[in-house]
Amino acid sequence: MSTVIDVAKEANVAPMTVSRVVNSPEKVKPETREKVFAAMKKLHYKPNTAAKNLVTKRTGVIDIYIPAAIDLSNPFTMHFIAGISKTLSERMYSFLILRDMKAQHPCDGYIATGLLRDETLEFAHYALNDEKPLVIFGHAQIDDVDCIDVDNVQGSYMAVKRLIEAGHKHIAMVNVAEDKDYPIDRLNGYKKALLEAGLPFREDLVKYSVNSPSGGEYAALELFSGDNSLSAVFCATDTIAIGLIRQLERMGKKVPLNISVVGFDGLGHHLLSTPRITTVQQPIYEIGRMLATALLERIEGRTQRIEKLVPPVLLEEESVAERK
Template sequence: MTTMKEVAKEAGVSIITVSRVLNSPELVKPVTRKKVEEVMGKLNFQTNQAAKALVNNQTRVIHLFIPQNISMNNPFAMHFISGISDVLSSRYYSFLVRREWDFPYKCDGIIGMGISTNEEELIKEKFNVPFVLFGHTQLDEFEWVEVDNFQGAYDMTDYLISLGHKEIGFILINENRRFAFDRLNGYKKALVDHGIPVNPDLIQYAANEENDGYIKSLELLSRKNISALFCTSDELALGAIRAARILGKKIPQDISIAGFDGLGYENLTDPKITTMHQPVYEAAKTLANVLVDRIENPHTNRVTKMISPIIRVNQSVSMNQLA
């Protein structure tokens, strides 16, 4: 195995310079740094990450918080963990999944998802390591990456309206989280922009489960003559499709049903669900890179980033046949 001493000799620099290239590259002149890095590549030099972490008082462990209400076998969680894992492994970090905030072990940073609005202040007070959120926040202390839920809900509602739908039911995930508020506000704004009154009677709140989507959709479809139903998750949309069939409604001829996620559930029924795909894997990769960059370069500018979701048109939505 190539040593730092051998790299230093080949590059014509001191061992201290090689160490700075590894641990504090900003202190080394670009020309010198490039020369040392080229020699490292030539000699296939590999750093001892454990020793480096010990010297820098680091654990090289990231804590990944996923709340209890999100199942680990949910496609959302699996896409999220995959993105985190791919980046952290490539940058020589490991991670530990946490389900509660009182976990006692040390870490170099935290990635949080599914944070409720009343938990944000708690997080600010409790942790003194870099922290990035999947989900936007008004707290300036945190960096965040978010799928633009407002725009996604707006665009899906706008798409339904473009197909002649005006009576559009809405099944909202019943959680005290910003993404849910954003999706509701996006739906409302699209209606208002098209001169369609917001009717509270067309809005139902449901736990993010297929069966609750079924129950709430059954209630709504039984008492309201709507031509389209927008569910804020594909799991809810699966329940809505079951409810529509129980009532003898054909999809999409009698009722158009749209979802939100595009992470796999949309393919579990015939017709496939037209959905708003949120790129969770890509967002998770961005989150992991933002956190590691913050750990390794604490003085970089704060990062906040919105990622646009994309409509995936399938067969569960069509022109309003009743218009």
């Protein structure tokens, strides 16, 4: 069985450096860290995490809170967990997916997503009262709570601007009917693009639905039963866009020939539609890694608060046509 000394010789570093890589990798230069990880992998060296946790009085477990209403099999959740898992596994941490906010068991910290607006402060109090750090996928002004989010305002602005640049002047929006920050942010981005282009914002052109294909189908019926001047729709999620396009086809309206559609998420759903949906991609896997890194830094003693917005990317597909 390989030892710390074996790894140190293989990586051409001091044994103390190997120990630092195992216990506090953020304190080691990236190039040195990679050399040590490569040596550990080559020699099949596995740190004694139980002994480490006994010394540091840590459990080696992170709780990931994902509300029961969010399907664990959807692309968002899978990308989110995969990113977190990648970073935690590199640091020899395990994780537990928490579906009940009030469930209690030993852990070293929390990562939370999908919180309703009134739940964010409640969860923060719960975590901080337990003297455990918390990082949130979202944004909130709470002391000692790190927040990392997609720039939803910029993303929806990009989506609507794409439609405007294609010549569309009558653009509706289908938003998510949830009391969370991201639907508000995506509505604000929609408004921002209209205002910049000198187009009026109309409340009657904003519909709210559940985040599902059936919600998109219902929104299509609401939007296109009366106002025939509409030529484009921005959907706050790709899931809604899939249902909207499906219903438009049933109503004899072709996408993008008659109606252009842009979605939001870019996690694979947009490729399952016919036509494939032009969308705004949020880098959920990368954000999962960032959240895990931020939490581990908190556990290691960082005190400075992090609040970060990650820029999304517009993915051009087949659901937008130029308006003549």
